[in-house]
Amino acid sequence: MTQDEMKQKVAEAALEYVRAGTIVGVGTGSTANMFIDALAGMKDEILGTVASSEATATRLAGHGIPVLGLNEALQQVDSLSVYVDGADEFDAERNLTKGGGGALTREKIVAAAAVQFVCIVDQTKQVEYLGDFPLPIEVIPMARELIMAEVVKLGGRPVLRDGFITDNGNIIVDVHGMKIKDPLGLEDHLNSIPGVVTNGIFSHQGADIVLMATPDGVEKI
Numbered sequence: 001m002t003q004d005e006m007k008q009k010v011a012e013a014a015l016e017y018v019r020a021g022t023i024v025g026v027g028t029g030s031t032a033n034m035f036i037d038a039l040a041g042m043k044d045e046i047l048g049t050v051a052s053s054e055a056t057a058t059r060l061a062g063h064g065i066p067v068l069g070l071n072e073a074l075q076q077v078d079s080l081s082v083y084v085d086g087a088d089e090f091d092a093e094r095n096l097t098k099g100g101g102g103a104l105t106r107e108k109i110v111a112a113a114a115v116q117f118v119c120i121v122d123q124t125k126q127v128e129y130l131g132d133f134p135l136p137i138e139v140i141p142m143a144r145e146l147i148m149a150e151v152v153k154l155g156g157r158p159v160l161r162d163g164f165i166t167d168n169g170n171i172i173v174d175v176h177g178m179k180i181k182d183p184l185g186l187e188d189h190l191n192s193i194p195g196v197v198t199n200g201i202f203s204h205q206g207a208d209i210v211l212m213a214t215p216d217g218v219e220k221i
């Protein structure tokens with residue numbers, strides 16, 4: 001089975017967590033895109049969606065799936081019923097690294113607004129420790145050098161994501177070479193540096209359920 005076929009299977013499996021009459025948070029990336037395509041079959045059953053990026057909003061709208069702003073949604077309901085999104089890495093405690101597509105900040109916000117975070121991945125994303133995948137940090141542009149210097153002090157190798165601007169108008173610094181043994185502590189520490197918008201460790205907003213596709217089927221972790 002190819003990686004794309006595994007992504008397809010796990011995207012379809014996530015439909016089980018979509019409840020009729022609710023607002024659904026939708027992630028960003030190639031796996032989330034397959035979920036969006038599958039969700040199109042349920043578009044008349046749900047109240048609407050909240051998108052974690054402009055790209056996701058465009059894809060949802062292309063299927064005729066209603067897209068609401070988060071503020072608008074939370075004026076109608078107390079919380080989103082579920083947030084479905086992919087990840088770049090996950091560990092046994094369902095801590096995640098996200099932001100390979102640069103959508104980490106809005107993803108974290110939408111995840112925080114949902115009762116349940118269902119993460120959809122294929123088996124290539126499973127790790128013992130986060131950090132093999134370079135950790136993205138969304139940064140206010142004027143703070144770039146300050147933050148890169150702080151990352152070096154922590155033992156990481158910061159690399160500016162060349163020519164990339166987030167949906168929020170900021171830049172991304174990818175941190176290479178970190179073995180992340182304390183995801184919660186590093187998430188908090190990096191977020192305490194002035195100029196950091198957020199970083200791609202999802203430990204506070206870790207997944208409630210990871211659905212992992214393997215060639216033998218979809219496992220629930």
Ligand SMILES: O=C[C@H](O)[C@H](O)[C@H](O)COP(=O)(O)O
Pocket residue numbers: 027028029030031032085086087088097098099100101102103104107
């Ligand atoms: O910013 C991007 C997101 O965090 C994605 O969820 C993550 O990069 C995984 O994407 P994919 O499903 O394409 O591997």
